[in-house]
Amino acid sequence: MSLGRRRIPRLGGALALVAALALLSGCATYSSRTAALRPQLAAGDFDAALKTIDEGTGSHDRLLTLLERGLVLHYADRWEESNEVFSAAELLAEDLYTKSVSQGVASLVSSDESIDYRARPYELAMVPYYKALNYEYLGLPRESVVEARRAEELQAAAVEATLGDVREADRADLARIRIDPFLLWFAGMLREQAGETNDAFVSYRNAAVAFQDLHDLLEVEPPDDLARDLARTARRLGFTAELEQVRKDCPVVFRSPAPDPQEAETGRVVVLLETGYVPQKTQIRFDFPVYSGKSYDDTNAASWDLYNGAGRYRTLYPQRKIEYWVSVAAPELQDALADPLARCRVAASDCDTARYTVVATNLSRAARITFDAEKPTIFFKTILRGLTKYLAQRGLEKSTGKVGGLLANIFGAVTEKADTRSWSTLPGRILVARLDLPPGRHDLQVELLDKRDHVRGVRTIAGVEVRPGGWTFVSRRLF
């Protein structure tokens, strides 16, 4: 057999393997596979969005599928289904505490997308928020209080679990955001609505402390209404000394609280406006050198060595000859462009009352803090994977000849992609305004304002029911 004819079966075999691997790993990253999702959601085409989720997610994305589906169903006003899906997500998230060793090994020779997706803490923390809203809309306020209790414990547990995978030196900011101040405040409002005044005060107090500690880091604004909530519940409970202590500990929350109106005569309307999207991960590629004659027996140490030298690797070992440049793919968080929407002015069309929103939660910022904490570990794992693939290729080439090396090289190249998975439909920020309105049905006008307070658009929320002394929660996604 001539050399030319022998190359044909080699090529055929290699191509067959590459085809199988392409099927196995999928060539596209998660963010590119689900690129249509956000436009479909913005257009209100929920069925198409659900189809994109089903088609764009794989067997290792079960949790992600449930999170994306749960939110789309929430926006589609399919609240019961949304809660079923979110509940399944919570159970799965608990099960995923146990990591698969085989998936970990597979990720070293393919990509991190071969590991089951585990939600980030700020993502898991939003599940009780949406479930609580679903229960509110279903007219089941007692169940929404259950979610309020869950919200308080879930994020802290998720942060703990995530910190275990993060290098100690990178933990500081992530460790601080064990709880979202807004979610504590939200939990307090749900508890007060359910008549649990004492528990509500505790939630409000914790929210005030969290806003005081984290408003700079998370880039959120402590709401004036929180101070009113604290004052009102403290008055009912006779907690004068406790209120004074909170006032002293959390001056940023008590800057200028508006007076509380007569409780029984009005109802409270909580307007929650979700804007933008959390930043999405994209794939970047970078190369690092493998040196001739250098020992790579300890791949972990070699990978950290390479990570620490990234960007100045040319000067790392100038005396050594470069044997090979390894090309790898890693995720990068793409911060969204500045939101043109600065705040909103919310007013009832039949009342004088108008209130401006505050940025109560900033998921974009939480995503950035989380990613920055995880980034060194992710890049280390990426380099380790590239090195493992290259060393396997070199070993195979030595033992089986060039074809073995070629196959390993193709395997490595086809499976090399960044793990860009994240809950992509989450909003970037939630703006909150609270209105005290007389009982009855009201239409709310929402003016969208830019940084100069120019009106960029108006939305109407029609038929908001207000009960005397009651609470009404209204949420809208602004696209």
Next chain:
Amino acid sequence: MKNLMRSSLLVAVVLTAAILGGCSSGKQVSRIDVGEQIDLSGRWNDTDSRQVSATLIGQAMATPWLEDFLAENGRKPYLIIGDILNKTPEHIAVQTFMGDLERQFINGGRVKIVASVDEREQVRSERADQQEFSSAETMKQWGREKGADFMMLGEINLVTDREGGEAVKYYQVDCYLVDLQDNTKVWAGFEKIKKYISNDKYRG
């Protein structure tokens, strides 16, 4: 070299088959005894509901309030099951738990249970219907309902202690019987359930 090519193709075929066919063995359904204890997630389940209700009924029946009432009134007391508040961060089917309590009271035969508010509305609607359409000898009369002597109230609380993949859950169910005439509590009982849940950090 041929062997290597064959191996490559075999690997390719196996991988493709695994992707297309999936590796799961599919859904399996088997019938089990309703009394069998199966703990899957560590959350409140049917076994907890049955166990707690049986214990509480046992406690309620073993205390002197019942004998005192019989001695004073010469009849069995009428009870109504009021609200059992779920104060846990879990969605607990409180209605099922209340149903378990009610059933055990009724089947014990030592007290009589009055229908709940919703059930009474249905019964009254039927009685109203009878006034118009039933024969005089079978028609039921207004104003002969039994008023409850006692109301059972309660709440379920949960304390969770978590560390890494381990958690200890401590449920406490407190119930009270309140005299509807004078608001005195004639009985208080509780039952505790403690569960240890552990998740391995790694699997194969």
